Amino acid sequence: MYLSKLFAKTRKQVSKDEKSINAQFLERAGFISKEMAGVYNYLPLGFMMLEKIIKIIREEMNVIGGQEILMPTLTSIKSYKQTKRDKLDILFRTKLHSGSEYILNQSHEEVITPLVKQFVHSYKDLPVYIYQIQTKFRNEPRARSGLLRGREFLMKDLYSFHVDEKDLDEYYKKVQKVYKEIFDRIGIGKDTHLVYASGGSFSKFSHEFQTLCETGEDEIYLCNSCKIGVNKEIINEQKVCPECGNNKLVVKKAIEVGNIFKLKTKFSDAFELTYKDKDGKDKPVVMGCYGIGPSRIMGTIVEVFHDKAGMILPESVAPYKNHIVILGSRNQEAGIRKIIDKLGGEDNCLIDDREISAGQKFADADLMGMPYRVVISDKTLKKNSVEIKKRSEDKTELVKINKL
Amino acid sequence: MYLSKLFAKTRKQVSKDEKSINAQFLERAGFISKEMAGVYNYLPLGFMMLEKIIKIIREEMNVIGGQEILMPTLTSIKSYKQTKRDKLDILFRTKLHSGSEYILNQSHEEVITPLVKQFVHSYKDLPVYIYQIQTKFRNEPRARSGLLRGREFLMKDLYSFHVDEKDLDEYYKKVQKVYKEIFDRIGIGKDTHLVYASGGSFSKFSHEFQTLCETGEDEIYLCNSCKIGVNKEIINEQKVCPECGNNKLVVKKAIEVGNIFKLKTKFSDAFELTYKDKDGKDKPVVMGCYGIGPSRIMGTIVEVFHDKAGMILPESVAPYKNHIVILGSRNQEAGIRKIIDKLGGEDNCLIDDREISAGQKFADADLMGMPYRVVISDKTLKKNSVEIKKRSEDKTELVKINKL
Numbered sequence: 001m002y003l004s005k006l007f008a009k010t011r012k013q014v015s016k017d018e019k020s021i022n023a024q025f026l027e028r029a030g031f032i033s034k035e036m037a038g039v040y041n042y043l044p045l046g047f048m049m050l051e052k053i054i055k056i057i058r059e060e061m062n063v064i065g066g067q068e069i070l071m072p073t074l075t076s077i078k079s080y081k082q083t084k085r086d087k088l089d090i091l092f093r094t095k096l097h098s099g100s101e102y103i104l105n106q107s108h109e110e111v112i113t114p115l116v117k118q119f120v121h122s123y124k125d126l127p128v129y130i131y132q133i134q135t136k137f138r139n140e141p142r143a144r145s146g147l148l149r150g151r152e153f154l155m156k157d158l159y160s161f162h163v164d165e166k167d168l169d170e171y172y173k174k175v176q177k178v179y180k181e182i183f184d185r186i187g188i189g190k191d192t193h194l195v196y197a198s199g200g201s202f203s204k205f206s207h208e209f210q211t212l213c214e215t216g217e218d219e220i221y222l223c224n225s226c227k228i229g230v231n232k233e234i235i236n237e238q239k240v241c242p243e244c245g246n247n248k249l250v251v252k253k254a255i256e257v258g259n260i261f262k263l264k265t266k267f268s269d270a271f272e273l274t275y276k277d278k279d280g281k282d283k284p285v286v287m288g289c290y291g292i293g294p295s296r297i298m299g300t301i302v303e304v305f306h307d308k309a310g311m312i313l314p315e316s317v318a319p320y321k322n323h324i325v326i327l328g329s330r331n332q333e334a335g336i337r338k339i340i341d342k343l344g345g346e347d348n349c350l351i352d353d354r355e356i357s358a359g360q361k362f363a364d365a366d367l368m369g370m371p372y373r374v375v376i377s378d379k380t381l382k383k384n385s386v387e388i389k390k391r392s393e394d395k396t397e398l399v400k401i402n403k404l
Numbered sequence: 405m406y407l408s409k410l411f412a413k414t415r416k417q418v419s420k421d422e423k424s425i426n427a428q429f430l431e432r433a434g435f436i437s438k439e440m441a442g443v444y445n446y447l448p449l450g451f452m453m454l455e456k457i458i459k460i461i462r463e464e465m466n467v468i469g470g471q472e473i474l475m476p477t478l479t480s481i482k483s484y485k486q487t488k489r490d491k492l493d494i495l496f497r498t499k500l501h502s503g504s505e506y507i508l509n510q511s512h513e514e515v516i517t518p519l520v521k522q523f524v525h526s527y528k529d530l531p532v533y534i535y536q537i538q539t540k541f542r543n544e545p546r547a548r549s550g551l552l553r554g555r556e557f558l559m560k561d562l563y564s565f566h567v568d569e570k571d572l573d574e575y576y577k578k579v580q581k582v583y584k585e586i587f588d589r590i591g592i593g594k595d596t597h598l599v600y601a602s603g604g605s606f607s608k609f610s611h612e613f614q615t616l617c618e619t620g621e622d623e624i625y626l627c628n629s630c631k632i633g634v635n636k637e638i639i640n641e642q643k644v645c646p647e648c649g650n651n652k653l654v655v656k657k658a659i660e661v662g663n664i665f666k667l668k669t670k671f672s673d674a675f676e677l678t679y680k681d682k683d684g685k686d687k688p689v690v691m692g693c694y695g696i697g698p699s700r701i702m703g704t705i706v707e708v709f710h711d712k713a714g715m716i717l718p719e720s721v722a723p724y725k726n727h728i729v730i731l732g733s734r735n736q737e738a739g740i741r742k743i744i745d746k747l748g749g750e751d752n753c754l755i756d757d758r759e760i761s762a763g764q765k766f767a768d769a770d771l772m773g774m775p776y777r778v779v780i781s782d783k784t785l786k787k788n789s790v791e792i793k794k795r796s797e798d799k800t801e802l803v804k805i806n807k808l
Contacts, residue, residue: 005469006471007471007529007532008471008523035478035479036478036480039478041474041475041476041519042473042474044471044473046473047472047473050474067412068448068451069448069450070445070451070454072445073541073556074439074440074496074541074555092478093498094508096543096555104508111439116411118437119411119434135477135539137477137478152476152477152478
């Protein structure tokens with residue numbers, strides 16, 4: 001993509017009410033644009049980054065047998081009355097002309113449970129694993145953290161359905177592993193820890209995946225031996241690691257990037273989702289749910305990987321691998337084209353061909369955060385070379401074009 | 405995909421209030437499930453079909469320079485007041501805790517115009533072409549046509565921005581061509597015609613793409629010479645073709661699968677979207693908009709391509725190319741595996757391995773409508789063959805496995 005063609009441009013400043021690091025950098029770099037607090041437009045580069053995150057999540061969901069579907073935003077208030085969640089403060093509500101009330105789904109247990117009930121009748125129909133990547137709506141009173149706490153945001157939600165808790169427990173462990181794989185591939189694996197959290201009214205614990213970050217809203221107690229954490233909300237007086245018993249826990253700020261829940265029969269009871277076991281007896285289906293927010297992940301990456309000059313994006317999720325800065329060299333179009341092709345063409349290169357100063361180009365390359373900056377100038381071309389610099393490092397290197 | 409693993413199963417019947425052919429077949433085949441009138445869940449096979457349609461549309465949008473973004477569902481009523489569309493009957497409305505009113509977007513002119521205003525200032529910034537594939541909400545009083553008229557549905561909306569009407573006219577022609585290409589690739593090209601329609605208050609004409617179909621809601625006058633149509637809404641007394649002057653027009657029922665509009669300066673005037681021309685003078689940006697509904701396309705395909713037994717899906721959008729029916733042949737797993745691999749593996753084959761009767765399997769293959777039915781039985785295996793039948797034809801053919 002040529003920067004001269006990209007409609008969404010970098011900006012020097014963003015509005016003063018945009019306090020979060022992620023939104024500041026992403027807006028300045030032309031990745032997103034604010035519609036209102038907690039609601040953003042994803043511009044071409046931001047959309048590409050979001051799609052790369054989604055692709056990784058989708059691939060890993062398919063590895064553990066997930067079947068992808070798409071559920072709606074609108075659901076009748078009646079379904080929420082059945083689960084006693086109709087009074088939740090965070091619900092957005094709307095009405096048909098008839099006056100009947102509908103909810104903009106904030107999660108999809110009220111949709112998936114009756115949906116699965118249409119198809120699951122016998123133990124032979126279980127287990128099943130169903131997921132979607134879809135927009136969620138939460139009427140947050142405060143939405144001040146950019147992509148970290150949205151009123152409208154993307155969510156991957158996976159639901160699993162089992163004959164018993166033993167089967168749920170086994171799948172729950174599988175999801176833990178695949179979540180780790182997702183965070184590794186996205187580039188935040190090293191900083192992301194499994195954390196014990198409140199299980200609500202129906203389970204002892206749930207689990208979160210928390211990415212260490214000074215700007216995080218959450219506080220976790222991290223075991224320096226097994227690297228498991230405990231959310232501050234549920235830490236007990238003794239403050240010991242629930243996995244290894246170690247009592248050397250370190251308090252850290254973190255961002256929740258995923259959570260997994262054993263729902264057990266909370267929702268299957270509400271919707272009478274049962275199956276016939278081998279003896280023909282009716283039993284409740286046992287459920288789990290597993291969330292990751294691709295848009296929150298995007299914000300987290302920026303919170304974790306940046307310096308004063310801008311974002312430092314991991315290669316797996318950066319919109320482009322290379323940021324090509326063309327300086328002068330007006331009559332070298334064929335040569336430049338050859339270099340771009342060697343670097344993977346326009347699909348892998350963001351090409352700054354604008355008629356602005358070298359300084360502005362370098363500043364934008366730092367702000368936008370592609371993994372490699374490649375400078376092509378009369379000087380480098382004279383040496384049949386380009387100058388390559390990793391965004392995450394300071395040193396530059398002259399590389400011969402035929403060695404690219 | 406093995407049918408024994410697929411959670412969404414075929415059904416003998418759907419509820420009686422589901423009158424449309426597309427929803428009846430898609431629900432019976434386990435492609436979709438109704439949440440309420442005009443709001444559907446896309447189940448695994450339906451989601452795959454939707455994704456194939458979207459992929460084709462996306463590829464063609466990129467051919468004509470479209471930059472993909474993602475705009476939000478929620479937009480302040482204030483933006484709709486600026487365009488005087490805040491009283492529209494079809495708007496879904498919701499509120500923040502503060503009481504401020506928000507609209508669930510039914511189209512995105514109120515979002516894209518202020519968004520582009522942030523970045524476009526000079527003639528050098530034009531033209532730009534921006535699109536998204538996103539969910540739209542329309543509070544339809546009647547939503548009785550399955551996927552053809554939704555309260556919540558998917559839309560590809562492209563917006564173009566130009567220095568003058570001449571540039572808009574040229575791009576408008578390009579979009580017409582690429583729309584034809586999209587409908588060709590999706591399989592409905594032969595039945596789909598460019599149709600003159602009302603241009604609203606700001607243009608003489610807009611254009612629709614209408615697919616001939618007896619169950620269509622629209623009526624068009626089709627020129628049997630140049631194959632251009634005129635929507636009944638705007639046909640004049642003389643009933644002549646606006647392209648060639650031919651007066652032999654035939655009245656046909658049709659489904660609108662796309663529409664394109666010269667918005668000119670209607671929305672740029674409302675939001676004061678202007679640019680500086682070469683002489684430094686402020687001029688209004690000239691706009692066009694171009695819609696295709698992937699979910700409506702999915703419904704249209706079924707309305708056009710079906711028989712009594714079920715759907716007959718075009719290869720380009722069918723979830724799988726082959727529907728493999730395994731009969732008996734219990735101890736032939738390795739041989740069957742080899743055949744599946746030869747036919748492109750699980751990505752290309754829906755495999756009926758269920759323990760049900762041959763009759764049920766054949767009925768489901770007809771209902772689900774994959775392009776090729778491939779029967780593997782003891783009888784065919786004895787002849788080192790499989791039996792292949794095109795869904796669209798009656799004749800079956802015995803094909804040697806090594807010739808697959």
